[in-house]
Amino acid sequence: MTITLERPVGTTDPTTIVDPEVMNRLVRRVTTDHPEITDETARRIVGQAAAFIATSGQQPGHSLVPSELVDYGWHAFILHTADYAAFCQKTVGRFVHHVPTEEDEQMPGGAAAARERTVSAIQAAGYTVDAELWQSTADCNQCHAGCHDSPKSG
Structure with a gap:
């Protein structure tokens, strides 16, 4: 028996799903907010x-986090x-909330583990990862820039 994945690991260019x-x-929003970023880099970020x-x-509660640059794209998207x-709705079947981490809340395993966990999950979901854009995780406790879709418990 052969199992065929709907999207083989890391093969779908994510710019094609937007x-x-x-x-x-x-x-335009990313380059307006961050004039140092070129249109081509902004396209990759989005x-x-x-x-x-x-x-x-698709994986709520797994403590996935965007990189600093990818967070720019997420914020731009949320503004629209x-x-x-x-x-x-199209990609997940429901609204994906942007939930900020608390000031004193730490990601399981720290920032490096969170970045690795996120990159691995994106590849496993079938998307290519642009490694140059995943050098650091976003600092998501200093603004309304929540970084994962995990509901907070009491």
Whole structure:
């Protein structure tokens, strides 16, 4: 018996799962908010954010975190609420909430383990990982920049 994966590990370019018009809006938002980032890099960032959202939404509670650069793409997406909600519904089947970590809350295993866990999960979900954009995790406790879709318990 041969098992065929719907998407073989790490083979889907995540920029292809974002509608082209939405991609253009998000690239403009990233480059407006971060003028040091080129359009091409912003496109890569948005693609990795899309892969992160799709993966973390399918694995709530796994403490997945975006990198600092990928977080820029996630924030841009969230600002376009209608586009974000439609993307979440299409890729995950529900809205993926942006839940900030508490000031004193630590990711299981620390930042390096969280980054590795996230990159591995994205690859296992079938998306290619742009390693250059995953050098550091985002600092998600200093703003409304929550980094994972895990509900807080009492």
